[in-house]
Amino acid sequence: MFILAIIIGCFIGFGLACMWVGTSVAKSNDHGDSKGNLLDFTEGSWQLLERKDNIRKPRF
Amino acid sequence: MIYECPNCVAALIYNPTTGKMDCLGCGSSFDVDQFEEKEKKAETAQAAREQNTQNFGILEDDMMECNIYSCTACGAELAVNGVESSTFCAYCGQPTIVFNRVSSTKKPKYIIPFSISKDQAITSIRNRLSSGAFVPVEIQHFEIERVRGIYVPFWLYDIDYSDEQYLSGKVKSGKSTVTKYYFRSAKTTFHNLTLDASQQLSDESSQRLEPYNTQNITTFDTGYLSGFYADCFDMSSEQLKSLAIKRSMQMFNAQIEKSVKASDVKIIRNNPKINVTKAEYAMFPAWFLTFRYNDDPYTILVNGQTGKVVGAVPVNNKKATATFWLIGVIASFILTFVAYALLQIDDEDIQEFIVYGCIGGGFMWYSGINTLKKVKKSIELSKSSRMNHFVKDRQEG
Numbered sequence: 001m002f003i004l005a006i007i008i009g010c011f012i013g014f015g016l017a018c019m020w021v022g023t024s025v026a027k028s029n030d031h032g033d034s035k036g037n038l039l040d041f042t043e044g045s046w047q048l049l050e051r052k053d054n055i056r057k058p059r060f
Numbered sequence: 061m062i063y064e065c066p067n068c069v070a071a072l073i074y075n076p077t078t079g080k081m082d083c084l085g086c087g088s089s090f091d092v093d094q095f096e097e098k099e100k101k102a103e104t105a106q107a108a109r110e111q112n113t114q115n116f117g118i119l120e121d122d123m124m125e126c127n128i129y130s131c132t133a134c135g136a137e138l139a140v141n142g143v144e145s146s147t148f149c150a151y152c153g154q155p156t157i158v159f160n161r162v163s164s165t166k167k168p169k170y171i172i173p174f175s176i177s178k179d180q181a182i183t184s185i186r187n188r189l190s191s192g193a194f195v196p197v198e199i200q201h202f203e204i205e206r207v208r209g210i211y212v213p214f215w216l217y218d219i220d221y222s223d224e225q226y227l228s229g230k231v232k233s234g235k236s237t238v239t240k241y242y243f244r245s246a247k248t249t250f251h252n253l254t255l256d257a258s259q260q261l262s263d264e265s266s267q268r269l270e271p272y273n274t275q276n277i278t279t280f281d282t283g284y285l286s287g288f289y290a291d292c293f294d295m296s297s298e299q300l301k302s303l304a305i306k307r308s309m310q311m312f313n314a315q316i317e318k319s320v321k322a323s324d325v326k327i328i329r330n331n332p333k334i335n336v337t338k339a340e341y342a343m344f345p346a347w348f349l350t351f352r353y354n355d356d357p358y359t360i361l362v363n364g365q366t367g368k369v370v371g372a373v374p375v376n377n378k379k380a381t382a383t384f385w386l387i388g389v390i391a392s393f394i395l396t397f398v399a400y401a402l403l404q405i406d407d408e409d410i411q412e413f414i415v416y417g418c419i420g421g422g423f424m425w426y427s428g429i430n431t432l433k434k435v436k437k438s439i440e441l442s443k444s445s446r447m448n449h450f451v452k453d454r455q456e457g
Contacts (some may be wrong), residue, residue: 001403008414009396010453012386012421017388018428022435023378029372029435036270038311042248048319050224050245057241058226059328 073287075176222247229322257293372438
């Protein structure tokens with residue numbers, strides 16, 4: 001039982017440390033999530049003309 | 061082309077804060093428009109152009125003269141238009157820049173002038189460097205002389221895009237997952253879709269500088285270049301056309317995917333209609349800070365219009381590792397005793413709580429490792445790509 005507690009404690013404890021270090025490192029970096037998207041380049045011209053959900057499997 | 065002050069004939073430099081040309085001698089300020097007529101007269105007097113122009117089929121009236129500086133370390137070339145003289149390379153940071161030749165290059169049609177001053181760029185960079193916990197101390201105190209303003213060449217594309225797509229996606233139904241099918245039809249017009257026209261700057265880095273507000277774009281005037289460097293384009297609009305189409309396709313498909321409430325969305329069949337209606341050459345502003353750490357060059361960019369800071373800084377690995385072990389050991393010690401106490405209690409709710417705790421631990425591992433992978437990739441991009449390619453060529457050479 002104590003061995004199981006050690007495994008659980010270490011797993012969660014070091015997981016917490018990993019997340020904390022990752023977050024701290026990311027604060028001084030842009031880590032690549034900041035590119036322009038479609039709305040930045042289309043000036044409101046995007047139009048969804050037709051939308052159909054849950055259709056039959058198309059056969060081509 | 062150097063513009064002289066009408067009052068005291070000292071050199072004029074473009075001031076991003078005021079949007080005017082400032083005199084280095086008497087401190088007077090002038091509008092940029094005043095020098096347009098003078099520039100037109102100078103252009104008509106220019107002689108036949110060098111081979112760069114012939115490669116891209118450029119007409120003489122479309123040209124501007126500038127001094128080309130080359131870096132003997134990484135091979136980068138920068139155009140300097142004005143009184144600014146180059147002392148070190150803005151790409152690899154080495155003080156190995158030498159004057160190469162007077163050249164002419166295609167004049168851009170548009171430009172976004174600098175609106176972020178050097179001081180503002182430095183402040184933004186300092187804020188970024190001071191926000192991280194493991195930034196090496198020697199980098200936090202960088203030399204401000206290493207911050208350089210560069211106009212980066214871009215091709216701007218207008219693209220009409222429409223598509224009809226059949227898609228599949230996975231949806232949870234009870235305890236199982238089912239595949240469902242969807243149809244979407246959409247159209248849009250991309251306006252001023254940007255692709256950087258320089259091989260010295262990676263597409264990944266230039267795209268992270270986005271978005272530029274192209275509503276503030278203005279007709280090009282060489283006066284805006286005074287006091288800054290310009291990177292000349294070395295890829296034509298035709299060469300980048302396929303990349304522009306690919307980029308528009310990626311953004312279009314991503315927008316369609318957002319409208320599908322499912323996971324693992326895939327396009328089964330589509331019929332895109334793509335028409336590139338315009339390709340124009342423009343220059344957009346960026347501040348470059350280049351520094352070296354453990355003999356590797358790094359570059360941080362600041363969008364010269366919006367002030368957005370792009371790029372990664374190296375990490376003090378020893379400090380990060382020591383922190384990881386310290387927090388890990390302390391947290392593990394405490395949580396081990398908590399887990400042991402909870403495991404003694406024979407209660408289903410407590411056991412369920414422990415299971416959720418383990419799932420939470422798994423999520424923390426995934427989150428931390430995922431973030432570090434992204435940062436590692438970002439750090440690799442921040443290293444001078446030109447330097448890496450140059451060294452690689454020499455090793456293979």
